[in-house]
Amino acid sequence: MFTPCPTERSRIIADRVEAFVRDVVIPYERDARLGAHGPSEDLVHELRAKARAAGVLTPHILADGSHLNQLETAAVLKRSGLSPLGPVAVNTMAPDEGNMFLLGKVGTPAQKQRFLEPLVRGEARSAFFMTEPAEEGGAGSDPSMLQTTAVLDGDTWVVNGRKMFITGAEGAAVGIVMARTGSLDKVQATMFLVDLPHPAIRIERVLDTIDSSMPGGHALIAIDKLRVPQDQVLGEVNEGLRYAQVRLSPARLSHCMRWFGATARAHEIAAGYATTRKAFGKLLIDHEGVGFMLADNLIDLQQAALMIDWCAGVLDGGSLGTAESSMAKVAVSDALFRVADRCVQILGGLGVSRDTVVEQVFREVRAFRIYDGPTEVHKWSLAKKLKRELLAGTGH
Template identity: 65%
Template sequence: MDAATMNISEEVRTLGARIEAFVRDKIVPYERDPRRDHHGAPTDELVAELKALGRTEGLLTPHVKADGSHRTQVETAYLLIRSGLSPLGPYGCNTSAPDEGNMYLLGHVGSDAIKERFLRPLLAGEARSAFLMTEPADWQGAGSDPSMMKTTCRRAEDGSGDWIVDGRKTFITGFAGAKVGIVMAKAEEGACMFLVDLPDPAIRIDEVPNTIDSSMPGGHATLTIDGLRVPASQMLGEAGEGFKYAQIRLSPARLSHCMRWLGACIRAHEIATDYACRRLAFGKQLIEHEGVGFMLAENRIDLKQAELMIYWCAQVLDTGDLGTVESSMAKVAVSEALMRIADRCVQVMGGIGVTERTIVEQVFREIRAFRIYDGPTEVHKWSLAKKIRREWREAQEA
């Protein structure tokens, strides 16, 4: 399977070519821009400038059509891989996490009022968003297991119909500076989701730690939610359906991460290849030394396998299946393959590979974090193992 054999229209192919040229020509020069926050992520000022470039080029939010409908996952993959050729590319194209996943969720579940108030600014690149689900493990909260969620929501006692939310959240990507929040909490009916305007005085930032990754504005905040009041009209869907909505978001968003970071590793491999072909060592080009040449060959294999896994999972999602099993498989296979690629790129480049002279060092750090967020590799393997056992039992009983 190759992108050329997929059901991708000429319109999307042309759009993908424009995105690739835009990222390489217009966005890459910004990789040395000094406008960064305390942990190295681009500031909102820089993000706004990058989005303005994308808007001028007509390339903002390319994964959503003019009528507001989302492109297929296969088409999205074709575009997001190219937007990821620079860590800054997703901001210039408005395809970054967590916004892209939140757009998908609101586009599929949100009411007309919610779409107008909360989704429209995201699609236009006028606001950033945050998805408040994960909870601190040291609080005996959800961590990677949302069924353990401790954040609660209850109806206000004044008869207004409003909801009151209390709890804690952690590793909330992009919260600092976000204008739209999706808050997940547990009621008597089950899990619920709410849309809120940010900032809100009832949501306090306790900490924004420095982390190994540095590509996401706002960092990964730990929050305390104390008496957050939300009108009933800002509940997403129905009470008790939050876990179902989470799956609607998480499976495609998990795959979107794979798409963007594949683009980054393609670029890192290009940089490492260029270095190995130019660098002379022990009387010949570095790539002519078997140890180096083999690493680049292994990169080429892993890149292709990652691409195939992404498109295969995208096809499953396009059938209307939630694709939880397939997206778990893709998350494991792609994140681990990309980690090998990034590591080899650093190794091929030697001392240069661990400096800020190229993006290779940053891509290595970002991919290392990618193996954890949106579900660590081990969580997805555990989930797959449970399915294997369940299938075995069903076969025995048949």
Template identity: 70%
Template sequence: MSIADTGAGREIAARVERFVREVVAPYERDSRRDHHGCPTGDLVAELREHARAAGVLTPHILADGSHLSHRDTALVLTATGLSPLGPLACNTAAPDEGNMYLLGKVGSPDIQRRFLAPLLEGRVSSAFFMTEPAAEGGAGSDPMMMQTTCRRDGDHWVIDGRKAFITGAQAAGIGIVMAKAEAGACMFLVDLPNPAIRVDRVPRTIDTSMPGGHCEVTISGLRVPASQMLGEPGEGFKYAQVRLAPARLTHCMRWLGACRRANEIATDYANRRQAFGKVIIDHEGIGFMLAANLIDLKQAELMIDWCADVLDGGTAGISESSMTKVAVSEALMRIADRCVQIMGGTGVTEDTIVEQVFREIRAFRIYDGATEVHLWSLAKKIRRDWKEARQ
């Protein structure tokens, strides 16, 4: 099933799907994992060499640097998501994919040459330093609580603060750091590693698809050349919105692919496994769960298509991406949970990717804005629109 009837997206997505199913999926049992269970750098590098040879590395960005439409991107990123390793192999994983989009939209020619080009080539990874430790009252769902500061010192800016849940910071070669100045929030591009950015710990988390985990870091006296500020001082939150709506949507795309694959595995199991005198799909309790999965998969697909269409129309799509993130993440959670349930004991083992997909989707309901934060934001908009309609 395709999300959008567009030729470029369909052709690229078909090549990506073949690659992920035939080349990437066999690596799912590869033992190269760190102590948190995340893929190691050498495993990712090997997969990317395969993707480069197959012509499917960074497939959502064309040779001239232009992006596919959001609707075409949906087709391609859903295909990369058919394996938890697919986005890493094809260089469409978070946070790199969102960072590439942001730098392509906002970065100066020099920043694009120095920082965007290596990302597009899949030679380095990146990290986005925005979230801060909740125990210290830092920014999370409310970015206005940001405590990390930056101050001008001649031709440099000096940054100090603490960050938390910074995905992949340990292995990243590029960082985008958010901090607040008197003028407001600012963003900076930083070469990593840097002695002024110290990884304090990497907590064990429920998800294991992102190399390096989600780090807690201290930034102490980080000096960044003024030329490495992204855009203008005080515009950081505006640039975050440029990244945010598409990034929410691309998360939905990738995890839709993962749940399609999990549902395929559960369907195959249900058609083979015998219990009480017949294959278990013929028991209504199992058959109905698979039927419900088809409905949730289609609804998720349609929500992604609708939001992509809004973004392709040139509007910000903040409310639309909030609605889509809520609807899709909750639907995918239902699908993943049913797949585990259908497969019984096998579903909670590492014998298939179903168990991992369940864990990853559970985390997805929180990152890029928890469901409840998006619902609260939408409720505020409903109230605001009601008031404006009566003025």
């Protein structure tokens, strides 16, 4: 079900991560510290301590600080996703994985030491403050609608605004805040690094959402007169929208990797059930309706794995891969949702209960079709790109 690892080092790391998730993490899936807003901080610390002892904490970042390439990362993150708790335990979970990637690309040496290193060590969590309340006309899939502002006052920036669906804000120690800067007639944004918790950043509430795998859940945030010194600007002033794409293109793909592992596990459970459960005098798998669903699962999983690896190769080739990551996000999220849906159907009543992890995988993958850009927005973006290319080719 997993495509071959591209290098020997990625095979060794991926095998160790898979063994850890299966042997150590999966037994925690019924832990009482799992709540509607994700695993508790106590559970996160316990799991990461075990991952650290097993040598699989933050496995995509090597001891010398270098990063596995995207194709190697795919091999590792797929295995980490075999349990919804796996990425949390081994520190490959969103938003930390994407924030670590961005800080590694854009941060200054001092910023990396202060903000990145605790994340890599698994000692802290982070949050990415970009999405805003829709009812206030704020930014969601369209970052040009950014309402949060940052104004330079002497040698500090003053940030004001509200943010929505901020994953992991509760309990995070590091924040990356996106705010509108520059002239009023031009959409420009800047990213700011902040220590959390901060008195100027207030959690109004943690939303009740369909998913429950990410520590801290998803929060509604008020930012009131947040002062940020110049040395905590991440990258260059007014380059925040460009940096968002630097982060989001691989982050979308990382979601695909992690949820591939989860749906592969759901398929294992459904296939195991279908080969032991009997109905109408024969095994479920011997009924065409069930057997064909399992066959369709294999096809969707294989196609998803190939799409993930193809996009990872594009990113490794030096392209930002915005279009490619959009294609992968659409194709993989839709395919994995079909797999999860079939697994629920095969399990019947068991599939809608919480006696197996399949019910949670179904919920998580349904949310994935919206997070990091809904399917329809990515298709629209691809259609615009196609139009530009076709019109350029005709000279119009």
